[in-house]
Amino acid sequence: MKKLNLAVMSASELQQLKADIDKELSDRSAKLQAIEEVKKLAASKGLKLEELLAELGGAAKPKGKRELGPAPVRYRHPKDPTQTWSGRGKRPNWMKEAIAAGFTEAQMKV
Structure with missing residues (x-):
């Protein structure tokens, strides 16, 4: 997680950050409360x-x-x-052989 340097932020930036944090916490709390309500309703039925x-x-x-x-x-x-080759996974044998033969990755790049 990226750590914010609060010491270099202005008062208005800190206030905005606090408002954003409060809103996110409120949204998460409301979501968790709704999930609990659905769980209780499902269990009751x-x-x-x-x-x-x-x-x-x-x-x-x-x-x-x-x-x-x-x-x-x-x-x-x-x-x-x-x-x-897409670049995902292990390097294929043909590429290893081409590099051994003197080609570079840059020469094989599409």
Whole structure:
């Protein structure tokens, strides 16, 4: 987390920061209160939140790794343009071989 240097901020900047913090805390508190109300209502009706979400058509996504999707090609083999690499994951063998043969990454960059 970035640490703010409060000593160099003007009084008006500090007041604005305080107002922003108070608003964020209030918003979070209201959100948590609404969540608790929904939990209590679901429990009073004999529902589990998972069942309720499934009925609404939006099952909660499991937390964990996010999907990155396809990455654009960043490197292409200097002699065989069908061999490409996005820069994600381990360096492919063709790139290691090309570097060993005297090519640089910059020469293979798309």
